[in-house]
Amino acid sequence: GAGVSQSPRYKVAKRGQDVALRCDPISGHVSLFWYQQALGQGPEFLTYFQNEAQLDKSGLPSDRFFAERPEGSVSTLKIQRTQQEDSAVYLCASSLVGRLANSPLHFGNGTRLTVT
Amino acid sequence: GESVGLHLPTLSVQEGDNSIINCAYSNSASDYFIWYKQESGKGPQFIIDIRSNMDKRQGQRVTVLLNKTVKHLSLQIAATQPGDSAVYFCAENGGQNFVFGPGTRLSVLP
Numbered sequence: 753g754a755g756v757s758q759s760p761r762y763k764v765a766k767r768g769q770d771v772a773l774r775c776d777p778i779s780g781h782v783s784l785f786w787y788q789q790a791l792g793q794g795p796e797f798l799t800y801f802q803n804e805a806q807l808d809k810s811g812l813p814s815d816r817f818f819a820e821r822p823e824g825s826v827s828t829l830k831i832q833r834t835q836q837e838d839s840a841v842y843l844c845a846s847s848l849v850g851r852l853a854n855s856p857l858h859f860g861n862g863t864r865l866t867v868t
Numbered sequence: 869g870e871s872v873g874l875h876l877p878t879l880s881v882q883e884g885d886n887s888i889i890n891c892a893y894s895n896s897a898s899d900y901f902i903w904y905k906q907e908s909g910k911g912p913q914f915i916i917d918i919r920s921n922m923d924k925r926q927g928q929r930v931t932v933l934l935n936k937t938v939k940h941l942s943l944q945i946a947a948t949q950p951g952d953s954a955v956y957f958c959a960e961n962g963g964q965n966f967v968f969g970p971g972t973r974l975s976v977l978p
């Protein structure tokens with residue numbers, strides 16, 4: 753498919769477990785964003801990559817959150833020692849150009865993380 | 869009518885009527901805005917965008933209006949259909965990253 757693909761669609765983790773969420777952006781897209789969406793709220797920015805460089809991680813809520821995009825395409829968001837407050841939908845979005853170029857973000861369908 | 873729900877404001881409209889969804893944005897430096905539609909279990913889907921050098925832009929059945937003086941954005945949907953039922957978010961580019969509003973749930977009544 754031509755869209756942004758995220759896996760898994762659903763993830764249940766016991767508190768304290770580590771999780772890894774995967775994002776396959778649209779081929780050729782320079783920018784990749786991770787957002788967190790709590791129930792009934794709008795997406796909140798987590799981090800931004802331009803190609804393989806992580807240019808902004810100001811939205812990551814704690815040092816338990818780590819993201820990478822080593823070859824400038826697929827990205828992984830890792831959450832260590834998950835807590836109940838980490839339960840949310842994690843959305844990945846990509847854009848053809850850099851974030852200052854005013855181009856729309858194309859979102860995947862997200863990974864719903866539930867921490868029990 | 870429009871009411872504030874527990875989490876999201878909700879707009880209920882009759883099928884075939886026009887819908888107007890409003891959004892107040894926060895950053896006067898924002899120069900690019902997008903409306904997204906989000907259906908249950910899916911990611912936000914791009915509807916229409918507008919740059920700050922415009923005050924109106926039209927798409928298929930949708931129109932976005934931008935009032936920079938009062939930092940207000942609206943989305944008009946003509947002849948609302950059942951498939952338009954979803955949560956609608958405005959997003960502003962806020963200098964660096966896109967900042968999303970709280971969203972409005974549109975409910976289309978038969």
